[in-house]
Amino acid sequence: MTIDQMTTQLQTALARLQEDYDTLQAEHEKALMALATLQALKYSSLRLTGAMDLKQMLEDILAVIFELMPATDAQVFLYVGEELFFGARVTDGRSYEQPITPPRKHGITYTAAVTGETVIVEDLRHHPLFEGRENATSPLLAGALIGVPLKIGPHVAGVMIVGFEEPRSFTQQEIDIAELFGMQAAIAIENARLYKQSQQNAAEVEAKRQQDRLYYEELNRTKDMLMDMLSHDLRNPINVIKGFVYILRQHGRLDDELGRDALDTIQRGADQMAELLKDLLDLAKLETGLALTLETVSLNHLLEKISDENQAAARQKNIILSSGRSTPDVEFAVDLRRMRQVLANLVSNAIKYTQDGGHVDMEGMYTDDRIKIVVRDNGFGIPESDLPRLFEKFYRVKSGAHAEVDGTGLGLAIVKEIVEQHGGLIQVESTLGVGSTFTIDLPRR
Numbered sequence: 358m359t360i361d362q363m364t365t366q367l368q369t370a371l372a373r374l375q376e377d378y379d380t381l382q383a384e385h386e387k388a389l390m391a392l393a394t395l396q397a398l399k400y401s402s403l404r405l406t407g408a409m410d411l412k413q414m415l416e417d418i419l420a421v422i423f424e425l426m427p428a429t430d431a432q433v434f435l436y437v438g439e440e441l442f443f444g445a446r447v448t449d450g451r452s453y454e455q456p457i458t459p460p461r462k463h464g465i466t467y468t469a470a471v472t473g474e475t476v477i478v479e480d481l482r483h484h485p486l487f488e489g490r491e492n493a494t495s496p497l498l499a500g501a502l503i504g505v506p507l508k509i510g511p512h513v514a515g516v517m518i519v520g521f522e523e524p525r526s527f528t529q530q531e532i533d534i535a536e537l538f539g540m541q542a543a544i545a546i547e548n549a550r551l552y553k554q555s556q557q558n559a560a561e562v563e564a565k566r567q568q569d570r571l572y573y574e575e576l577n578r579t580k581d582m583l584m585d586m587l588s589h590d591l592r593n594p595i596n597v598i599k600g601f602v603y604i605l606r607q608h609g610r611l612d613d614e615l616g617r618d619a620l621d622t623i624q625r626g627a628d629q630m631a632e633l634l635k636d637l638l639d640l641a642k643l644e645t646g647l648a649l650t651l652e653t654v655s656l657n658h659l660l661e662k663i664s665d666e667n668q669a670a671a672r673q674k675n676i677i678l679s680s681g682r683s684t685p686d687v688e689f690a691v692d693l694r695r696m697r698q699v700l701a702n703l704v705s706n707a708i709k710y711t712q713d714g715g716h717v718d719m720e721g722m723y724t725d726d727r728i729k730i731v732v733r734d735n736g737f738g739i740p741e742s743d744l745p746r747l748f749e750k751f752y753r754v755k756s757g758a759h760a761e762v763d764g765t766g767l768g769l770a771i772v773k774e775i776v777e778q779h780g781g782l783i784q785v786e787s788t789l790g791v792g793s794t795f796t797i798d799l800p801r802r
């Protein structure tokens with residue numbers, strides 16, 4: 358074999374070897390890509406399964422990058438409003454203690470975010486976007502970097518920066534890998550956002566359900582009380598009336614004492630029913646939110662009138678009913694008929710729930726923008742446990758001396774409704790055995 362022939366043969370063998378090497382190299386790159394994809398998929402499926410600690414997820418994603426390329430530092434910045442903030446960071450294991458440098462509005466990170474394009478810088482020291490940062494000590498900023506916008510559809514949620522200590526050139530494959538991990542980070546961010554939103558929605562739905570439940574409980578309670586009232590407060594007087602009408606018919610006695618008692622009782626029963634129906638209808642009307650007819654009235658005049666109208670009832674129980682005048686007098690705007698109803702209700706309650714010989718005081722006060730009217734008695738008082746529900750429809754105190762007094766349990770509900778329609782508040786303070794104080798507080802307008 359001549360030298361020439363030998364050279365040719367060697368050249369052929371070398372060329373074949375080169376070919377084999379290229380094939381192997383391509384296979385190797387393919388394998389790397391496949392590995393990266395697998396890793397990325399692994400993390401994205403991990404994220405879908407639950408725990409929603411975004412920072413941890415991003416760190417997991419970044420950590421895999423170090424297995425695939427000789428990066429020294431990887432960081433994620435996230436948009437909060439218009440600004441990018443630090444989200445997560447992983448370094449190559451060496452300890453880089455430098456603080457995270459916040460991205461500059463016209464630096465590399467914002468450029469990737471604003472353009473939505475991957476930024477590749479092979480030598481940071483000679484890059485215009487890097488000007489002014491030459492003295493930074495972060496390894497991220499020392500040599501080269503790839504900046505990948507984290508896109509969810511057209512929307513950019515943040516930027517991933519993969520940094521290298523030394524200037525270097527990147528293969529297409531490395532860029533592909535960085536972009537692939539950028540996609541994974543974007544998915545993690547989106548998942549975390551959706552998760553947070555679903556948690557929030559769940560909380561909102563739960564709050565609404567809770568509200569509805571309270572509403573239905575309240576409705577149910579009103580219904581129970583209504584049934585209670587119908588079966589007791591309405592049936593009692595009906596039975597009484599029926600019983601006495603029967604006696605009168607049987608004995609035909611209308612002119613002796615028994616006959617007069619019977620008629621009195623019938624009258625009381627009928628009055629009680631009439632009052633209950635009146636209150637019920639009144640409350641129903643109020644609850645539909647009828648408009649108030651406002652007029653200007655004098656506070657002292659109003660209190661005097663209520664006092665006059667209730668003197669007879671007070672005298673029957675030897676109760677002293679007094680009304681303190683506010684000096685000087687003041688005028689304010691109210692629906693007079695409704696406000697008289699409020700005060701009449703409070704005063705007649707005070708008389709009803711005070712023992713013989715007690716006293717009931719009314720008092721008017723005002724400031725620049727509020728009017729206060731107080732109705733105070735030294736009567737039975739109200740057990741503390743009854744106070745929170747006192748203004749509910751049909752609610753009555755059932756204990757002690759209260760049990761002896763007739764009523765519908767609607768008066769205070771009506772009072773509260775009217776006061777609130779005036780934009781005011783009603784409060785009660787009471788001590789059992791000492792007395793009660795009801796205060797209404799109204800805007801003067």
Ligand code: ADP
Nearest residue numbers: 706707710753754759764765766767768769793
């Ligand atoms: P009622 O028709 O039973 O008087 P209200 O709604 O006016 O209904 O009052 C509810 C309950 O509040 C009454 O049953 C009574 O026990 C209590 N109450 C109201 N005002 C007073 C008061 N001034 N002193 C003591 N208890 C009162």
